[in-house]
Amino acid sequence: MVGERCESSRGEREVMGTPERSKNSQIATSIAKFEDSPVFSFLNNLSPIKPVKPVHISQTINPLSFASLPSVFSSPHLASLRESRFLRRHSLSDPSKPEFSSDDANKVDPNMGVTMNLDEHKESNTDANCENAGEPPYVCSKLVVEFTETLSCEMDIVNSGLGCLETKQVACTSSALVDQRSVNMSEANVEVLGNTDGNCWDSLIADASDLFIFESPNAKACNESVDPATAFYRSIRNAIQNVQSFGAAACGEHGNAAANMPCQPEEGTGVIENMSLQNFSGVCRGMKRRSLVFEMAGGCRKNMEDGSACDSPLLLTNSDGNASLDKQIARTKTGSDCSGLLPGIGLHLNALAATHESSTSGRLLIGSSSSANFHPPTTSQDLLSSYLLESGIDTFESLLLEDHSRESGYIANEDINPSSPKKRRRKSEQSGDGESCKRCNCKKSKCLKLYCECFAAGVYCMEPCACIDCFNKPVHEDTVLATRKQIESRNPLAFAPKVIRTSDSVSEMIGDDFANTPASARHKRGCNCKKSGCLKKYCECYQGGVGCSINCRCEGCKNAFGRKDGSCASAAEHEDVEDENDTTEKAALDSRSIYKASIHDELDQSAPSQSFSKKRPPRAYVPPTSSYSGFGNSSLAFPPPPKWRPHLEEGDEMPNFLTGGGSPIKASSPNRKRVTPPQTLTGLRSSRKLILQSIPSFPSLASNR
DNA sequence: GAGTTTGAAACT
DNA sequence: CAGTTTCAAACTC
Numbered sequence: 001m002v003g004e005r006c007e008s009s010r011g012e013r014e015v016m017g018t019p020e021r022s023k024n025s026q027i028a029t030s031i032a033k034f035e036d037s038p039v040f041s042f043l044n045n046l047s048p049i050k051p052v053k054p055v056h057i058s059q060t061i062n063p064l065s066f067a068s069l070p071s072v073f074s075s076p077h078l079a080s081l082r083e084s085r086f087l088r089r090h091s092l093s094d095p096s097k098p099e100f101s102s103d104d105a106n107k108v109d110p111n112m113g114v115t116m117n118l119d120e121h122k123e124s125n126t127d128a129n130c131e132n133a134g135e136p137p138y139v140c141s142k143l144v145v146e147f148t149e150t151l152s153c154e155m156d157i158v159n160s161g162l163g164c165l166e167t168k169q170v171a172c173t174s175s176a177l178v179d180q181r182s183v184n185m186s187e188a189n190v191e192v193l194g195n196t197d198g199n200c201w202d203s204l205i206a207d208a209s210d211l212f213i214f215e216s217p218n219a220k221a222c223n224e225s226v227d228p229a230t231a232f233y234r235s236i237r238n239a240i241q242n243v244q245s246f247g248a249a250a251c252g253e254h255g256n257a258a259a260n261m262p263c264q265p266e267e268g269t270g271v272i273e274n275m276s277l278q279n280f281s282g283v284c285r286g287m288k289r290r291s292l293v294f295e296m297a298g299g300c301r302k303n304m305e306d307g308s309a310c311d312s313p314l315l316l317t318n319s320d321g322n323a324s325l326d327k328q329i330a331r332t333k334t335g336s337d338c339s340g341l342l343p344g345i346g347l348h349l350n351a352l353a354a355t356h357e358s359s360t361s362g363r364l365l366i367g368s369s370s371s372a373n374f375h376p377p378t379t380s381q382d383l384l385s386s387y388l389l390e391s392g393i394d395t396f397e398s399l400l401l402e403d404h405s406r407e408s409g410y411i412a413n414e415d416i417n418p419s420s421p422k423k424r425r426r427k428s429e430q431s432g433d434g435e436s437c438k439r440c441n442c443k444k445s446k447c448l449k450l451y452c453e454c455f456a457a458g459v460y461c462m463e464p465c466a467c468i469d470c471f472n473k474p475v476h477e478d479t480v481l482a483t484r485k486q487i488e489s490r491n492p493l494a495f496a497p498k499v500i501r502t503s504d505s506v507s508e509m510i511g512d513d514f515a516n517t518p519a520s521a522r523h524k525r526g527c528n529c530k531k532s533g534c535l536k537k538y539c540e541c542y543q544g545g546v547g548c549s550i551n552c553r554c555e556g557c558k559n560a561f562g563r564k565d566g567s568c569a570s571a572a573e574h575e576d577v578e579d580e581n582d583t584t585e586k587a588a589l590d591s592r593s594i595y596k597a598s599i600h601d602e603l604d605q606s607a608p609s610q611s612f613s614k615k616r617p618p619r620a621y622v623p624p625t626s627s628y629s630g631f632g633n634s635s636l637a638f639p640p641p642p643k644w645r646p647h648l649e650e651g652d653e654m655p656n657f658l659t660g661g662g663s664p665i666k667a668s669s670p671n672r673k674r675v676t677p678p679q680t681l682t683g684l685r686s687s688r689k690l691i692l693q694s695i696p697s698f699p700s701l702a703s704n705r
Numbered sequence: 706g707a708g709t710t711t712g713a714a715a716c717t
Numbered sequence: 718c719a720g721t722t723t724c725a726a727a728c729t730c
Contacts (some may be wrong), residue, residue, distance in 0.1 A: 445723065450714055451724045490715090528712065537727055538711045 017614060183637075437462035440472075447472035448483045455480070458495060499544035500524050526551030535561035 438453035461472040532538040547562015
């Protein structure tokens with residue numbers, strides 16, 4: 001019964017708000033009216049949560065007020081300590097509950113100074129006299145404790161007397177101050193005391209200042225103390241927390257009968273204890289929440305005790321500064337760990353990489369690469385950094401996302417075009433184990449060389465692969481990594497994409513539609529075709545769906561995407577001649593059908609093939625310096641847009657995006673090895689995504705560093 | 706599916 | 718750095 005009453009008082013505080021009801025007569029009426037109601041009992045069980053909300057709201061108003069606290073509350077370890085202490089205090093306070101019971105007035109909790117103080121205070125309160133100037137400072141704190149706990153309906157207000165009720169009134173004001181984020185909760189209590197007993201001011205202030213010392217990491221030992229001073233501090237702390245938790249509600253309700261709805265001291269002790277325990281659990285919840293809020297203010301380093309805690313205004317406030325990041329972290333971390341808000345960039349990237357990895361099954365080195373990103377800088381890493389900078393990529397995340405989207409498109413497109421054997425293979429692969437697997441067919445390289453598409457793409461070989469004696473498997477991870485390192489040592493960008501989109505080329509495009517044309521990208525190293533005329537996939541430029549450029553050493557270039565001499569077949573030409581060119585016709589048809597089928601995907605992918613989807617012909621790249629013109633306009637055939645078609649088509653070529661080998665620094669072309677920096681991507685943001693598409697896959701670049 | 710072609714990758 | 722070899726994809730039949 002007592003427990004019910006106590007709980008009911010809390011619940012009624014929400015329902016009832018007239019201060020005048022705080023009078024004893026009204027209290028008694030209220031008690032008689034509600035205490036026996038099972039409904040209220042039930043409601044009271046639910047009530048503890050409600051009073052807290054206003055507190056949070058108030059906290060949101062002035063979250064900065066807690067700025068000074070972080071130093072005290074910020075440490076996760078400390079947070080745990082505090083939490084444990086809350087629990088401990090709980091257990092300690094529980095016995096104090098009986099204090100409200102006169103029967104338990106003599107009950108001594110050896111552990112609890114608070115209990116003692118409260119008991120003493122209760123006695124003093126029974127005198128309805130808050131003037132305890134003559135008492136030691138810690139006695140003054142009792143007032144605060146009682147006041148606050150009364151607000152939390154944990155205290156016996158009936159015994160407090162009118163004077164204490166007035167004190168509560170004052171306390172309410174202080175609570176309001178607290179709500180306004182008076183910053184220092186102790187001030188509120190000080191104010192309360194000031195109203196109740198000005199003599200306690202100094203001591204209380206001093207104590208209040210010490211109060212937070214309790215919250216310090218080193219305070220645990222202090223907590224062990226049970227001396228009166230410690231007890232006093234604890235009382236203050238409880239009071240502060242209770243004020244914080246219930247102050248807002250109490251402001252409007254403290255005077256009501258519900259607030260005064262007491263746990264009648266006359267009740268059986270055992271019942272009271274149970275009740276107290278029960279009630280205290282609710283209080284504890286509020287306290288925990290409050291503590292969490294503090295911690296949140298300190299940087300949100302602690303897990304939210306409950307879901308609402310994560311919704312706390314402070315969290316939101318915190319999110320203001322790092323909204324996107326927080327959201328991301330919250331999503332990835334299920335919002336349970338606010339510490340995620342403050343992870344190092346490495347952690348963030350790891351998470352991203354992990355996400356990416358999960359999204360792209362079979363990704364070989366993403367995880368390691370992500371972690372490897374933070375290895376001491378190496379030449380390759382520097383290159384990557386500069387590369388990214390030049391590319392206008394400000395985040396690895398975007399790179400990852402882009403790469404992922406690219407793969408997605410690539411995968412999606414695989415379904416569309418089943419023409420070639422590889423397409424079929426890709427398709428089967430797609431339906432099979434994974435999009436990332438390139439289904440290599442290596443027989444001698446053990447899939448540990450760039451010959452292997454899977455390896456070059458940074459993915460493990462999987463079941464669909466027909467490779468022999470394959471080492472590119474998770475079981476040989478060490479070997480794979482070592483090999484990759486070796487290769488990268490030889491060519492830092494060996495795993496970088498061969499085709500890179502350039503803003504320069506984009507800017508050269510007349511219309512926006514051309515921004516996504518293959519001509520907007522170029523093979524970094526250039527091809528070295530001799531016989532294929534750059535009209536087959538033997539040619540990396542063609543395979544990549546880009547035109548040849550000055551970098552190419554190709555002979556007889558007929559690259560439909562753009563010959564290195566700058567000539568190009570027009571769209572009309574492609575349209576007209578596509579039937580004429582038997583060799584490329586099929587591919588052209590395929591590609592166009594793909595375009596049509598994948599226009600929507602293209603929009604997202606921003607692939608150069610988009611232009612193709614519009615039946616725009618491959619645009620000849622007309623480099624300003626196009627000096628190679630030896631291979632004229634012989635071919636007007638509309639070729640399939642292989643390299644970019646991967647997005648649309650099957651993805652034979654897609655691996656090339658991921659596969660490396662292309663080193664801007666050292667061209668490996670047998671005919672002419674050059675030191676060719678990656679084409680600078682100084683494009684606008686508008687072209688960023690386009691650029692990103694040609695960015696080397698994150699894992700490949702970052703791995704093994 | 707086997708064989709051929711091709712050019713990048715790797716090696717010297 | 719150039720030439721050669723190796724390799725596997727692309728291609729043809």
